[in-house]
Amino acid sequence: MRVNSKGQVTIPAELREKCGLHPGDEVDVVEEDGILRIVRRADGGTRGERLARRMRGTATGGMSTDQIMELLRGE
Template sequence: MGMPVTVKGQVTIPKPIRDRLGLAPGSRVVFDIDPDGKVVLRKSEAPAAHQEDRFNRLIGCGTALRGMSTEEIMRLMRGDDDSDL
């Protein structure tokens, strides 16, 4: 049984495959095409640490932002603040 493609060209990666590749929300994948036409899905190498840390460290951390002003949160999201959460 195949997976349906949405109108946006999206396909759900089955959980056993996500688990096997170590994919989590926010992970990036690469599609390679073999000479015989097979498509290979693999986990992408992590982006530069600055880019990843700036956004990914906030995933699921809503409570860490409590008490911060909007301006402090915006500075953090822009990368103007190097402090750890």
Template sequence: MRVTEKGQVTIPKPVRRSLGIEPGSEVEFVLRDGEALLRRVEPETDEREKEVAAFMNHMRSFIGVMDLGGLSTDEFMSLLRD
């Protein structure tokens, strides 16, 4: 494998597949005893972010299915504002 002038190398497809590396994935190199270990970095999401994502997914499931009981959009929005 050859290194480009910019210090870049191509990660072989079997290695990408094995590590689950896709376009946009984060990777890191760890130096250990004169060798470099490549590993995929798991995206860090805190508990709050997971809760927000779950809530947003739940809310998306209601798009276009809300029954306003005969109220117009303006009437419904007025109820929300009061």
């Protein structure tokens, strides 16, 4: 891997898949005895929790809960 001019590196796809990292996951870079480690952020929450946080309060259109449920159930 190579560090670019912005200090960024790309984690290879096979490692992201193996470690279960997805776009939007939060990680920290930790230095231990001169070695840098990329670790999943402990307070990041699950992927679903992060998605729900991002989506919270973004719905528009004035649909009621019943209307949304009908739409989702195909009724």
